[in-house]
Amino acid sequence: MRLVSNLPGLARHASGFTLIEMIIVLVMIGILAAMIAPELVDLNQEAERASADGVYAAAQSATGINFAAMRAGRTGAARIIDGATLIQAMESRPLGWNDSGNTISFQGKSGMLYAIAVTGGETGTNKATLSKNW
Numbered sequence: 791m792r793l794v795s796n797l798p799g800l801a802r803h804a805s806g807f808t809l810i811e812m813i814i815v816l817v818m819i820g821i822l823a824a825m826i827a828p829e830l831v832d833l834n835q836e837a838e839r840a841s842a843d844g845v846y847a848a849a850q851s852a853t854g855i856n857f858a859a860m861r862a863g864r865t866g867a868a869r870i871i872d873g874a875t876l877i878q879a880m881e882s883r884p885l886g887w888n889d890s891g892n893t894i895s896f897q898g899k900s901g902m903l904y905a906i907a908v909t910g911g912e913t914g915t916n917k918a919t920l921s922k923n924w
Contacts, residue, residue: 835900842904845884846922852879857917870918871911
């Protein structure tokens with residue numbers, strides 16, 4: 791509805807936004823974005839850590855399964871003594887993880903290094919022991 795009046799004191803209504811209203815809305819959106827941005831960065835780091843925790847849990851499970859298979863007399867299974875045999879026991883290399891010496895590791899986008907070390911090799915009576923550095 792458009793009201794136009796030639797009488798003094800009566801308002802004229804027009805459609806659309808004024809420039810100042812647009813600027814105020816843009817400033818408010820900018821302030822909200824500045825408040826949310828740090829939270830999004832923290833979510834990436836939390837996601838990396840959760841992923842690394844999942845790989846650690848899978849590695850722990852692999853050591854138990856491998857030890858049980860060795861005790862049951864499965865032939866062809868290698869004892870877990872280093873990072874390479876740990877990856878082999880896990881049956882597939884976790885995406886982005888590398889083995890070197892006694893460890894498997896992942897360099898996160900945040901710069902954090904996640905490493906799982908074989909601190910005690912598998913023996914005939916004990917499963918391999920692992921530790922993590924995060």
